Amino acid sequence: MTYESRARLRSLGISVGHYPVGMLNAITDVAGVSVGHVTCIEGDRTRTGATAILPHAGNLFQDKVPAALAVFNGFGKFAGSTQIAELGEVETPILLTNTLGVGRAIEAINRHTLAQAGNERVVSLNAVVGETNDARLNDIRAARPSVDEMLEALAAAKGGTVEEGAIGAGTGTVAFGLKGGIGTSSRVVPVAGTSCTVGVLVQSNYGGKLSVAGWPYEAEGHDKDGSIVMIVATDAPLCSRNLGRLAERCFGGLARTGAALSNGSGDYALAFSTAEDVRRTPERRKAIANYPVLSNDVVSPLFEAVIEASEEAIFNSMTMATTTHGYNAGTGKPSTIHAISLDALKRR
Template sequence: MAKPRLRDLGISMGRMRPGSMNTITDVSGVAVGQTSVISDTPHVVRSGVTAIVPVAGHAWDKPVFAAVHSFNGYGEVTGALWIEEAGLLECPILITATQSIGAAHEAATKHAIRTLGDDDLTMPVVAETYDGWLSEFAAFAVREDEVFTALDTASTGPVDEGNSGGGTGMICHNFKGGTGTASRLVPFDGRDYTIGAMVQANYGDRADLMLDGVPVGQALGSSEVPLCRTRGDQDGSIIIVIATDAPMLPVQLKRLARRATVGLARVGGYGHNGSGDIFLAFSTGNRIESGGTAPVGDLSMIPQRAIDPFFHAVGEAVEEAIWNALVGAETMTGRMGRVATAIPHEALVETVRRYRPDLVQPT
């Protein structure tokens, strides 16, 4: 049974049209694979890994232009320095738990060797957020098999949300959080380009949670829904990945990545000191040959004068992706009997209807 999404509750946001699936995989060729690890013995584990492959079927041999932006840097993304230096993403993006970043990096390297042989150098990109409130940190549950499965099963179809992949054990605004995605269409020059966003949401204070201006977190406080006893209500992280089929150069993708901040802020993310808020953006709109020998190549780019709607699309897609993570999540019990409660759908709809009836449509 498919998990509900924000629009399934009759709530829509933003002015721009979503893609056909309203996922990052609306960007042609982008594939997503996920592996969740849920067990109670010998360790209580609520963890996993998510793989985003920019060019389906070519995880390691089809580079794309890319950029990275750190809104607040209490986190890690391996390979980020090379993205900054070269403006290239030459591999999949893996998102997992903090304690699994080393194992995922090693597994990604082995997967690249299996695919390319051991003569090609690869610089895996692995991002993380902390799932240790629900999952035993010392279990190191994500290993080579889990990473290989996520990479090998990546598809261009619908994306599982909530308690899925790297988002399995995550908490967002003191509700159960996790994985979410959304997309927007940008008309330009006689065609629609797509902006897709994917998040691993594990951040935020309950009181700050907003939905298109509606103070949901204040309305659904601890007396209505129990809080998760995190290290501090404001601690946590979010990884945001932006994909587009619009032809953009690395400097433009840097600007795109920065605009993820807009969507995060609209939901109630402030980039607190203990939060790792790191954003990556890539474009499939130029064909870049891996190890090509041609002395000169032709590139395309969206004119700078036309880039504003793409900025707007990023903000809308990120905002909805975070909400899809929240709506798709399910209440989860983890280590020490701790419970991360999912946001109650009926109460959410009633809260939005009370403040903004124009956002709620009959389902």
Template sequence: MPPPPVSRPRSRDLGITVGELPTGRYNALTDVPGVRVGHTTLIRPPRVHSGVTAIVPDGVGPGSALPAGVFAGNGYGKLIGATQIAELGTLETPVLLTSTLSAFRAADALVGWVLQRPEGAEARSLNPVVGECNDGLLSDIRSRPVREEHVRAALDTASGGPVAEGCVGGGTGLTALGFKAGIGTSSRRLPLAGREITLGVLVQANFGGTLRVRGRTVTPADVGLPAEGPDPQAGSCMVVAATDAPLDARQLTRLARRCVYALARVGAAYGHGSGDYGLAFGTRPPGTPAGPAVVPDETLDPLFTAALDAVEESVLNALLTATTTTGPHGDTRHPLPARPLLALLE
């Protein structure tokens, strides 16, 4: 069993806020009604630091698909199910995030889980959606430690409320921008189409570049951390966004693009070996009684701003809430330390 999580401050706990829009109650993806998150974390130091994260929209299934859009900023990755989302504009399973070489086992486990549920009883085709990042620096990636029981545990324990961040689930063995990273999340509330809507974001952060906070570059040396060698892989980032705004698939694709663009705010390099993906889905199909069929495109700017802000804050949360990790080959990565960061910004 993994050790209990260490309580570390999030960005807002330090007074580092991004943008002017208010957050939801938990400042997390789960602030979007009907969206749950679960993690299975696998830690067997120093060999294994890995896991799987499940994002579970209520009611999603092969007969009750949700509108969705996907965007690849740089396609060096394995986003299983992406082509059908791009073609049909629908999401028909939960979304899993895991380690690169465990993605295929996770997809098979997700198919089995859905087929055994009532909503999958008549399914003869299914499009499982699994994103991945390479945790090979800090975990024995070749051992493919994520198994069916781990996937099912993440799906079955997915819940609303606060979301664990940092070294949990699919973020357990990840690094980003020179620091230990992992899972981060944030949300925004804003008026749209005559009512208040919520946008939630969750990132699986594992990408290269030089961190920027409030416009200032921040290297590990700037905050008193030891210099480490370059990561063997350029990294990746999966960004998943959910909203209860009544958007169609084309508009959700536009939203997914902004989620990838937002990584530039924190210093992403979008390197050759980086898989940078955005996936956005709506929690109910357009045309339901709760709202208009489609929000006019010219009113979407505040939602795009919300996405940029929430992704930036999610990455900061991933860096701040992670814990120091040493991998099987002696490589160590440290999280972004709060006090030295504040001193540098001052």
């Protein structure tokens, strides 16, 4: 591994969109959201990990949050998707990892959730897991991260600054033939007389012809296929239907980066609301509930904000990533994926 100095997009003098960013310019600007990573770097072949996103610090199974999943091209695995579509809620933490680690991630979420106080009689869970394939740099068949390592990511989840780049579920990912990774961004927008925050975290591992804020970045050997998972958090009181519409707008930000959106691409976006007024508590689930939600007529600023935050999160995943030496599990040979050139971006 190499560890050259890296920077976020805005530190390079490049801004995306016009809405102001949150204090941290991260998904954790949405109050209560926490993020944890486990990074597995071992020998010459292991370059992988997991990233956990928790909508709030309480018992998610008891106090569920409204949510929705959007799929642009479904060449991938997103565990828990059918129940999210059916019920419009998330009841566990969210884990991102590699393609062959989805089953282990489900087990880690099961262990984590069943161990929480108040869940002693729970016999069914809808674990939520997203994935991308990091076999370009990682021996993906080696069963890493393990269940215990994914539990470490869940335990490490915290608010505040989010580590980005070649870390967690982004340790071995590749975007546009360059080093991808974990990235995040946020926006603060006026909606219906109040201020709402939208935060996005991405696991970038996809292809196309890279365009940075409208400027074509020339890289050798552009990829076409690949995947991306985008997680959206907001404190806006949205119903699951409008959260689905919010999630769909992530693909606007994805397209702006030059994504190929190919047959072999898995493009997923999951959005949830942390607003306590729409939280699905045990009491509300047993009665006729009255949820104060934003109407269709006022949500457009949120849609625009999530486009901006998705685009910037992707760029942060790349500008914060470092050149990585690993193992290509498809060819059985050593592999090196170079990081995007910050000097080239500064000169644009």
